[in-house]
Amino acid sequence: MLLEVRDLKKVFHVGLFKRKEILAVDKVSFNADSGKFLSLVGESGSGKTTTAKMILRLLPPTSGSVIFKGRDVWSCKKIDELRWYWKQVHAIFQDPYASYNPLHKIDRILYQVFDLMEHSGSDKEKMVKEALREVGLRPEEVLGKYPHELSGGQRQRIMVARCYLLEPKLILADEPISMIDASTRASVLKLFSMLREEHDTSVIFITHDLGLAYYVSDEILIMYKGLIVEKGSPDEVLDHPKDSYTKRLTEDIPLLYRKWTGF
Amino acid sequence: MVVPPILKDLFRIKKLDVSLGVIVGLLLISIFGSILYRVNPLAISGPPEQPPSKDFPLGTDSWGRDLLALLLAGIRNSLYIGVTAALISLSIGVITGVISGFKGGVTDSSLMLITDVVLVSPSILIMMLVAAYLKERNPIFVSLIIGVTSWPWVARAMRSQIMSLKSRDFMYMSRMAGLSDMKIIIEDLLPNMASYTFMAFVLLMSGGMIAEAGLSMIGLGVTKGLSLGIILYWAQILESVRRGMWWWFGPPGACLVALAASLLLMSTALDEYFSPRLKGG
């Protein structure tokens, strides 16, 4: 098993003296296998992004563990252990605007990751250019530019190119296509499939879009108020939902080939 | 000489060129003017209360002192106090704000409590009390008094900047690239704050100069010192306005306004330039 998430819990404390508690994630457990696409589906406030940040070792959990290739990720404290982890587990975030430091050229986001890999300096440039071509970008068009000079779609592709450089085992993609034009979304999705074909990469999609999850995943997990309320294959979840929240969700999603009943 | 592209872009902004021109112009005039126009500003050079003439380009005050010499020295000293007070405020404000924003938690809450207390304290009153208490006031003291009462807004602003930057996705990207904390602070955090720090400095300098003028005009400025505010103080005490001696209060007043306004204009220009970039275009 590539990734095991066990009883992850996150409580946020607000206020200095009158400490109010917000239970964002309430004992979440699931597994992810190599080469599998998994979707964590939930609406805003469901705790899905918080869960992702805990798995990525960015936000410390209140309790619970994240086990990657048999190692407890949160007990890794030394910088070389962290680098070992982040070479194999990486992320693509939702907002292609916020993912870049606006004062640096986009090259930095790509060259940064060589620190994670054992690499001699000689062919860095060649590797970067090839990764950009893999994602359908022309290196001359994007290298040396600042983030605000490129479109959202180009920025997201560069993020995927960063992953191509790392060849990670697991990618957490938080709403990777929600902020790019509808007409270019499918081509960005294909990039994830290519990563799976070439490197057996597993992807956990974090999204509110059940349609996307249905289309792309091998397994769907539905989150509601910090809990996983439904787990199963796309067809199981859609045709035979067991939880009432899932049922409501599937009834309320606007469909393209069917009209709502009683409307 | 290779000019960094950012400077090239900045100098293309008209507002910046105008305001920088005014400030640098007045500074140069005051430095070189004193060298070329070798008149002791505090010495009695001629007959009192003379309007501008060939001998005295800006006339004389009620003691017969050369007003042009006074003006040149005054500009220099006002700028000096402005810069010093700004540096003091900036240091306190930036350090407080950065620590508060970065650490969070109890450190944040306690530092902000202190900041709020200083913020709501009537700074002018405090400045007056401290100034009146000190019999001898040199320029450093005056700068200190002004600096120590005007840093709270800087601290708050820096804190918000840090807090918003901390949770931006690009910080996570740098962390996941395995960069050390120090590298992240230097490469990601500080550049995004540099522009704001500079703007804060410009605003503090403007405020500092006006605060100094204010203190001076009620007689609490630098003792035995010289500044635009002090010249205006004498002009006011000796009723130069009522008596129509425009050459006394006019030029110092105009210079003070020009300097303060130019600094404000400069900060506006910088803000316009930097804000869209910071937001990602």
Added chain:
Amino acid sequence: MSILALLEAKGVKAYYSVRRGYVQAVDNVDLVINKGTTLGLAGESGCGKSTLVNTLMMNVKPPLHLIEGTIILDSKVISDMGMSILKKNIWGVIVSLVPQSALNALMPTKSIEGFVRDVIGHHMSVSDSEIMSMAKKRFEELNLPVEALSMYPHELSGGMKQRSVIAISTLLNPKLLIVDEPTSALDVSTQKQVLRMLIDLRKTGITESMVFVTHDIAVLKQIADRITIMYAGKIVESAPTDNMLYDPKHPYTYSLINAVVTPEPEVRKRGLTSIPGEPPNLLDPPKGCRFHPRCLKAMDICKSIEPNLLERWGNHLVACHLFPSNS
């Protein structure tokens, strides 16, 4: 103007003036909205749909300018009317627009009642108690809790706020209601509630016709009679809903609809399409058909001559050289 039409727009050009020139946000648009229809206006961000609906009701302020075109609403030529007449007789009375940021436009210090007074106040010389009873009655009609009227915006959920704003916008029974992305920020269940209310508004006859602006085409399947697609400031295709969804003719529309992803086996079977390239810069749009740089079926004529929006196959209109006029 046909008797079936509530609104008829001809040759509408609405541009934004910027330092470097004009952004041709809406370019030479002809549109007819018939009485008793819900029209879905769809397209990607930047296609001009919000600009178009604002222009259709003459909500045009610099830097937006109506360069050319006539707009006839309810047999009145509103494109010739001055602002004061529009405010008094047209807006709120014949046509009402619920803009994209309606949720955030509510003043946090005013209760919903206060909002009602603002909206109705300068239209009719009716007493305050009459306005309030009108509001109460309307809320009851639409199954909204009457208590909401005395609450403040922050006390209401997003869905409740949106429905309240829509209900109040229709207090004077405007013939045409325009809603711009009313449900984009809402979760699916709340979205369904708002959509249900919009349908009730038509069913009860409170509003005669509606224009629903969105980028979410699946929503239009559920509530629109007719769909019009915009691209780069132009209308590229317009047809009854099912015709548009299952038999799109224009290459852009075809790709756009096949890029929609819903949890349905049909979607899985057909796969998702994407279009190479990016939408054009409207400061300097491409010559000829604005879609030709990205169109896989582009011909030579597409690069130089703009296709007209033509009616083919009975009330299915398309602007594409692949479908020239019948003659």
